[in-house]
Amino acid sequence: MVGKLIKHEFLDSRKSFMPVIGLIFGSTLVLTIFVKTSLQNNSMAFVNSILLLIFFGMSVAIAVMSLMAMIDLLYKSIYNKNGYRLFTLPVKSWEIVAAKIIVTFIWGIIIGLITFITFTIFLVIVTNGADTVKLIGSLMSYVISELELRFIAASLISFISSNIITITILLFVGSMMNSAYVQNRRGLKTFILYLVITSIVTRITAGFTLNQNILDIIFQETVIINPGILEGFDPLVDGWHHLFTINTWVDGMQVMLKVAFLELIISGLFVFGTIWFWDNKLEVID
């Protein structure tokens, strides 16, 4: 049943996330035109300023609309009149929580991939070269080869845990504010409590990460002293290691994992709380 819930949650949330994807394509197009006209014609300063303004406006819109889409998925689609549909489905509360978390991740991955692809296309167009793709590919291979596998795994776990905690806080706060304990101004109260809990959780986890480096990107001394050395430098032939190396710190990685573990435990408590509120105190009112 979770699979079917995921399917319908994903289909329902398209209307919130598709505009974000449209804006990513649009902003990349604007940026591409801006760079092209800047490189080719200096007399178009006014047009370029407008294009840059549009680009920044669209970037802000992407951030705002992504946030709104997440609120739609994790709050608005659950309560008020939407609750009539969701909470009369013959599913258990944990299945709804699981579907919400998974669909949020799916959209995160889709948006991340689209951003990466459009940025790559942007680079290819502005550099007029098919070699750009090879260059990006070789840079990624180099970065991955420099990082140890355990570091990549730890980073992935950290990424997942930090996202899960954001999602579960919103689910938990929404469930609490749409319970029998709260009769009015539920949206506003959800927003305020979300900020309070997020700041508390951030303070707890930040205590672990202070003064802990996880990785250092070290540019070669010769490049820093004499940047002219890069003239004629071709990373595909010469190798990226002539430009920079990456150092990872085991201590930092261990702290990162501890924080991820803590975030997952806290997320578990929020999930438990959400299910408890839905099963015992839920009040769907329109």
Add this chain to the structure above:
Amino acid sequence: MNNIIEIKHLNKNYGKYDILKDVNLNLDQGKIVGLCGPNGAGKTTLIKILSGLLRAYEGEVLVDGQPIGKNSKALISYLPDIHYFDDSITAKKADSLYKDMYADYDSQIFLELLEKMKLDYDQPLKKMSKGMKEKFQLALCLSRQAEIYLIDEPIAGVDPASRDLIIETILGTYHEDALIIISTHLIQDIEAVLDEVIFLKEGEVMLHENCDELRERTGQSVNEVFREVFRWSEN
């Protein structure tokens, strides 16, 4: 017949307001029950508790012997008194959702009801009139071969011709072993089809009786008794 719904000492409040007060009810399968009372009597609250939308209450509510949850929701087909679907949804999308989520959903019945009600399979809800939206939700509700139908105010706010169509559709679609609870304050329109009636007043059950027995005992129609209990004057 088994009591498919058992309610014992049910109390519900919204903040300091008591909405349901010590409600006790046993309802059998194969009956059409009218849940009647004026606005604010607690009809919708009782129905929302049964459908799982209100989970904070005192007392015991059992559906087919089990507390409210996944299993009870699988048995109940609920028609709320509001338009709860997103405006962008079409009958096609709703059909797909119900096929996936409800084992007792019959897509063929849904298509037949759409045709009967002259509703388009691909038309989004936002392009439908209020009456069409109500028919759309009714069609979905009745397309399930459920054990219990909870129908909240199906005829309030619709014209008399549509009322007849709605009642006719409900009677023509449900299976006879099911329990139908119809909440309304327009009792004269549904009296003829009711087996039992429940009068709710200020959150309390004033009366729960077989309609024929009630008419025989009082010598009045259910509607007349209703007006007397609630002290409404005849128009």
